[in-house]
Amino acid sequence: MSKETQNSQQILGLVPARGGSKGIPKKNLFPIMAKPLLQYTFEAAKESGALNNIMISSEDDEILHFAQLHGIDTRYRRPQALATDQASTADVVLDVLAWLEQMGELPDVLVLLQPTSPLRSAEDINRAVQRFIELGVDSMVSVHKMVEHPFKSMHMKDDGSWQYLARPGQKAHRRQDYDGNFFTVNGAFYIVKPSWFKEQKAFVVEGETALFEMSSIAGIDVDELVDVFKVEAYLKMLAK
Template identity: 40%
Template sequence: MRILGIIPARGGSKGVPGKNIKLLGELPLLAYTAKSALASKQLSKVILSSDCQEIANVAQQFGIEVPFLRPEHLATDTASSIDVVQHAVSFLENQGEFFDAICLLQPTAPFRYNGFIDDAIQTFIQNDADALVSVLPVPHEFNPHWVFEPNDNGILEIATGEKEIIKRRQELPKAFFRDGSVYLTKISTIKKGSFYGNKLSYIENNPDFYVNIDTLNDWEIALSKLPLIKSLL
């Protein structure tokens, strides 16, 4: 299976200005994802999708190909990730390069254990899924079976629609949230305008590696994790 790795990194970050090339420890944020992507044995090609030449220059310094600069309309706050991926796929197909699936690797989730991307790809292939996402367990207090929603009369109802609440934590079914580290999707599903398709698989990540950088507080959390990350790699 030919899989295209795509690292999306636009220049207009507001929560952490310039975050994609801002130094996180000794390396620009982008470099952590670049190194993980290039270490993968399963990715056929890895490219950057960005509107910013400065980000493109940094990506190239770390060995990532930059076949284009993203159009301005795909670099706004309202631009969707699916549009960004469809643009990258279409650009490469017009150059005669075709792939079976894409692997979206967000720089804002910089930490991945060695081999994690390839483990995700193996699961994706084995399950013959339309897509795969990396996940982490939802803390039991936020499990959807313990979450309430107000109805039109101001009365709380269980979010899952059940009439009786599950009383014991041990009886709660597993629930996960996307951690943003890896998204894998077949090209045929991407062309239908979906990241997930009808058959969505998953790989559970190591929570020690989790951070999703959107704010300065997230940045500080990432900095605090660096010594642990280095010890685990």
Template identity: 30%
Template sequence: MNQTIATICARGGSKGLPGKNIREFAGKPLIVHSIEQALACPAIDTVYVSTDDACIADVARAAGATVPYLRPAELASDTASKLPTIEHMVQHLERNGIRIECIVDLQPTSPLRDNDDITRALLKSPKAPLVVSVREASDNPYFNLVERGADGWMHLSKGGGNVRRQDAPKVYALNGSIYVWQRAALAQAAVNGLWSVGMDGYVMPGWRSVDIDDLDDFEYAQWLYQRHRN
């Protein structure tokens, strides 16, 4: 039977906030929030964690995830890309007889997503090669995003500059929280990059889209958690 799996990629090294993936957030290690959200999704068969760190692996296993191996060093550097890391995990599972149809990749630094966000992302566009979670962007290239032109001056990024903010087309920002991959699309993107496949977007509210990279992000996410969850 073809499976839908969740993958969570969590390196041990973090320059912005050392040890962040197992730093306590709202009473449990940060990565555990993503593991528990995936385990609560009925459509997901198994949750796999890819890490190079034995401590993260122990925390993940205790939370109910499967850690088949410690990630090789070439996939754990600051410059290593995430897509080959996910593809490496999927190929390992397939070599061990697991048939995989869909991969739900969850960012461990996005603890504010709802359990239902994962289910909704899975249902958003089942035929899409990829569904990504996004938030409505606060800045808009049709209204106030500018870039330097060939003449050296700043110009509006898109459009003629004659629209009001409320009339500008809606634009979205990837929030990194959820990626729903069809198996073939992941294999293609691992070689040719994220933008080589067709994608649809699942829109999440801004407060659930926080990505923790440093201490300021961590403390802001804690404040949002207390404000909205309690």
């Protein structure tokens, strides 16, 4: 990103990282190739050169200390009420924005970087922020192409009955018959203008949010141990 663009916009990177997790205990500090999961996001964010500041939102002392050691802004501490499984990421961001407004530090652009996307690169962040500014949109979300076509997706009820989630307009059973432009949100990052986000209270609004396509591997989301194995296998392959 050009220095001119950086100087004209205050762009904040926000890393949401609570202490608890369901699938993997202490997931945000879980080691992947001997490096805590959080560290991948910290390094990519700092190396991108696209962010004026990088903050963390956490209630956990160990996570906050780890972030501070890596030069991340830890002045904000997440309330315990927003550190539960029931708390939404949107509510977490709204609380951070309220704190920033009180501090007189509300940014022009907020880039939410979830630590569960360790393969999201500095270049991914840089290109996405640049694209966001070029488009002049209020919201952008990272996506990758769906591996399974949505017309094959089903919902099964407790009684064993099921129904298609999406019904095709015409029968298309072969992969080559499908329109390949189906994408899924991968959670690697969300980019918003705070004023828009405070009004919408959502990251993605149909007709308003721009999509930023990434490769499926770059957007992999670490939720369970099997995801850790996938990331480690990919990193080992790159190291050869």
